[in-house]
Amino acid sequence: xxxxxxxxxxxxxxxxxxxxxxxxxxxxxxxxxxxxxxxxxxxxxxxxxxxxxxxxxxxxxxxxxxxxxxxxxxxxxxxxxxxxxxxxxxxxxxxxxxxxxxxxxxxxxxxxxxxxxxxxxxxxxxxxxxxxxxxxxxxxxxxxxxxxxxxxxxxxxxxxxxxxxxxxxxxxxxxxxxxxxxxxxxxxxxxxxxxxxxxxxxxxxxxxxxxxxxxxxxxxxxxxxxxxxxxxxxxxxxxxxxxxxxxxxxx
Amino acid sequence: xxxxxxxxxxxxxxxxxxxxxxxxxxxxxxxxxxxxxxxxxxxxxxxxxxxxxxxxxxxxxxxxxxxxxxxxxxxxxxxxxxxxxxxxxxxxxxxxxxxxxxxxxxxxxxxxxxxxxxxxxxxxxxxxxxxxxxxxxxxxxxxxxxxxxxxxxxxxxxxxxxxxxxxxxxxxxxxxxxxxxxxxxxxxxxxxxxxxxxxxxxxxxxxxxxxxxxxxxxxxxxxxxxxxxxxxxxxxxxxxxxxxxxxxxxxxxxxxxxxxxxxxxxxxxxxxxxxxxxxxxxxxxxxxxxxxxxxxxxxxxxxxxxxxxxxxxxxxxxxxxxxxxxxxxxxxxxxxxxxxxxxxxxxxxxxxxxxxxxxxxxxxxxxxxxxxxxxxxxxxxxxxxxxxxxxxxxxxxxxxxxxxxxxxxxxxxxxxxxxxxxxxx
Numbered sequence: 152x153x154x155x156x157x158x159x160x161x162x163x164x165x166x167x168x169x170x171x172x173x174x175x176x177x178x179x180x181x182x183x184x185x186x187x188x189x190x191x192x193x194x195x196x197x198x199x200x201x202x203x204x205x206x207x208x209x210x211x212x213x214x215x216x217x218x219x220x221x222x223x224x225x226x227x228x229x230x231x232x233x234x235x236x237x238x239x240x241x242x243x244x245x246x247x248x249x250x251x252x253x254x255x256x257x258x259x260x261x262x263x264x265x266x267x268x269x270x271x272x273x274x275x276x277x278x279x280x281x282x283x284x285x286x287x288x289x290x291x292x293x294x295x296x297x298x299x300x301x302x303x304x305x306x307x308x309x310x311x312x313x314x315x316x317x318x319x320x321x322x323x324x325x326x327x328x329x330x331x332x333x334x335x336x337x338x339x340x341x342x343x344x345x346x347x348x349x350x351x352x353x354x355x356x357x358x359x360x361x362x363x364x365x366x367x368x369x370x371x372x373x374x375x376x377x378x379x380x381x382x383x384x385x386x387x388x389x390x391x392x393x394x395x396x397x398x399x400x401x402x
Numbered sequence: 403x404x405x406x407x408x409x410x411x412x413x414x415x416x417x418x419x420x421x422x423x424x425x426x427x428x429x430x431x432x433x434x435x436x437x438x439x440x441x442x443x444x445x446x447x448x449x450x451x452x453x454x455x456x457x458x459x460x461x462x463x464x465x466x467x468x469x470x471x472x473x474x475x476x477x478x479x480x481x482x483x484x485x486x487x488x489x490x491x492x493x494x495x496x497x498x499x500x501x502x503x504x505x506x507x508x509x510x511x512x513x514x515x516x517x518x519x520x521x522x523x524x525x526x527x528x529x530x531x532x533x534x535x536x537x538x539x540x541x542x543x544x545x546x547x548x549x550x551x552x553x554x555x556x557x558x559x560x561x562x563x564x565x566x567x568x569x570x571x572x573x574x575x576x577x578x579x580x581x582x583x584x585x586x587x588x589x590x591x592x593x594x595x596x597x598x599x600x601x602x603x604x605x606x607x608x609x610x611x612x613x614x615x616x617x618x619x620x621x622x623x624x625x626x627x628x629x630x631x632x633x634x635x636x637x638x639x640x641x642x643x644x645x646x647x648x649x650x651x652x653x654x655x656x657x658x659x660x661x662x663x664x665x666x667x668x669x670x671x672x673x674x675x676x677x678x679x680x681x682x683x684x685x686x687x688x689x690x691x692x693x694x695x696x697x698x699x700x701x702x703x704x705x706x707x708x709x710x711x712x713x714x715x716x717x718x719x720x721x722x723x724x725x726x727x728x729x730x731x732x733x734x735x736x737x738x739x740x741x742x743x744x745x746x747x748x749x750x751x752x753x754x755x756x757x758x759x760x761x762x763x764x765x766x767x768x769x770x771x772x773x774x775x776x777x778x779x780x781x782x783x784x785x786x787x788x789x790x791x792x793x794x795x796x797x798x799x800x801x802x803x804x805x806x807x808x809x810x811x812x813x814x815x816x817x818x819x820x821x822x823x824x825x826x827x
Binding site for chain 1: 411412413414415416417418438440441442443445446447449450451452455458459462463464465466468505509513514517523524525526529530533536537540541543544547555556557558559561562564569570650808819
């Protein structure tokens with residue numbers, strides 16, 4: 152059997168999704184054996200910038216002309232384009248202030264030199280190209296990445312949960328931080344698959360995996376406002392990984 | 403007539419960078435190291451965020467060093483708001499930082515750098531050509547990650563360490579599992595060090611630098627309140643702005659930081675040269691190969707990182723032994739009042755000196771943020787060394803020159819996402 156050809160690239164991001172592959176210490180040698188890498192700048196030198204690709208894994212949001220060029224190049228060459236991580240899928244941490252002027256944000260940092268910096272409001276991959284499959288999370292779960300790679304070897308793709316973090320949290324019999332401790336936990340809105348990592352160590356869900364299917368946003372808002380949190384605080388936290396919530400959404 | 407040799411992209415480093423060598427005839431005239439990472443604007447993202455949110459957001463600056471960014475941010479927030487945490491909390495933070503150093507150094511040494519010593523292009527080729535060595539490194543790396551995941555609740559971007567304390571402390575079983583795993587890899591780290599000590603330098607001798615590291619009178623390695631230089635200079639870390647000056651460079655999205663106008667080098671090699679306190683086996687290892695480390699050029703940074711693998715494992719074991727003797731006590735973090743304040747903190751990230759500094763208004767919302775990263779400090783020494791190496795190799799063919807220059811950049815272990823961040827508001 153010929154080895155599937157994959158490419159891994161990062162756009163505007165922290166390299167955490169690519170590091171997640173390196174963090175599969177047990178499995179990495181097998182991944183190296185079973186796949187052929189067309190390009191993976193963080194992991195290998197050389198690489199081939201023209202070869203066709205079976206699956207391209209792209210981390211990060213798109214915020215510069217170079218990001219877009221990399222993305223279009225990979226889209227054109229690949230059979231499957233996989234968005235890996237919250238930035239690629241939802242915009243992520245870089246997009247949290249997309250309601251403010253990108254130019255002014257850049258000036259805050261670079262002062263008068265900001266004009267020479269080419270950057271636009273960070274957006275998810277699907278705003279620019281067709282995305283065939285996504286692995287969410289900041290960082291993504293190792294298990295979901297490995298499941299995807301293993302499925303590719305069998306010519307298929309996995310199905311990940313669309314239900315919220317609360318489902319997993321209840322299964323783990325954690326204390327409910329939202330109801331019982333009155334904390335601003337976003338568990339009811341957020342896509343599961345992390346096995347409720349944070350609430351399991353008594354830390355409220357920060358929403359790093361993005362919206363669950365049919366998230367009941369309006370109800371969560373009412374609940375949090377009722378607990379005395381200000382609209383500003385709630386919005387600030389909710390926008391951290393996904394700036395486009397519909398606060399009126401109800402199911 | 404000038405001619406440009408371009409290395410694009412720099413590979414096997416974190417983030418996006420390009421190196422350009424401008425030639426005049428055969429002679430390298432100047433060098434540009436362009437950190438082309440998309441602007442991250444983190445300092446602007448932090449403005450208006452509550453003190454609780456700041457550490458949770460800022461750790462996303464970079465995945466390789468998310469733990470140390472998180473811890474440094476916590477320390478700066480707590481300094482700003484006058485919070486004292488318990489000794490147990492401090493120990494857990496030290497332990498997770500050591501875990502971070504183990505994972506980061508092992509990643510760099512075995513997945514990114516080792517292929518250079520075996521003339522292959524990647525870990526994937528190494529996996530075929532020399533699988534046992536790669537597995538040795540991955541085993542060490544895995545234990546660093548086990549520490550980070552057990553304490554942090556997550557591998558990257560740890561969640562369990564928060565302002566004032568921790569969400570949930572470890573139980574005895576978890577601590578003992580870490581202890582067992584660390585004891586198992588201690589001999590492996592010595593093996594790794596011997597391996598790197600057996601290699602010749604990857605290139606010709608390069609300029610020597612002054613080194614800088616964070617130290618404190620009583621503080622443990624990687625923490626402290628002073629910036630000490632190998633030339634004897636010492637300044638309070640809180641006054642870092644008086645000595646570290648940042649400038650915007652036209653060709654790069656990162657700002658360069660110079661120490662009183664001169665380049666200085668930070669990182670594992672700098673720490674050993676400034677005189678980090680070494681544990682027994684790490685001290686022995688250092689002594690055995692001291693002539694390769696003392697006042698050495700940057701090629702030796704790889705070996706210095708290997709020495710720190712031993713150090714971080716030994717330190718972790720010491721911390722766990724202390725934690726096992728503590729009564730479990732209350733898990734509850736210190737309650738923090740929302741108030742006005744400013745504060746900073748300096749630590750040693752795997753790649754060197756890291757400084758976070760914040761101000762908060764009377765409702766605890768962030769009004770200024772400033773972050774100095776090791777790669778921003780190293781950037782000008784990297785350019786200086788690239789030029790020196792290109793001149794040393796005058797006449798070499800392009801492919802060979804590019805290969806060596808890339809190895810040189812890798813020896814600095816740059817973290818480009820970190821460097822292209824933000825900066826003073």
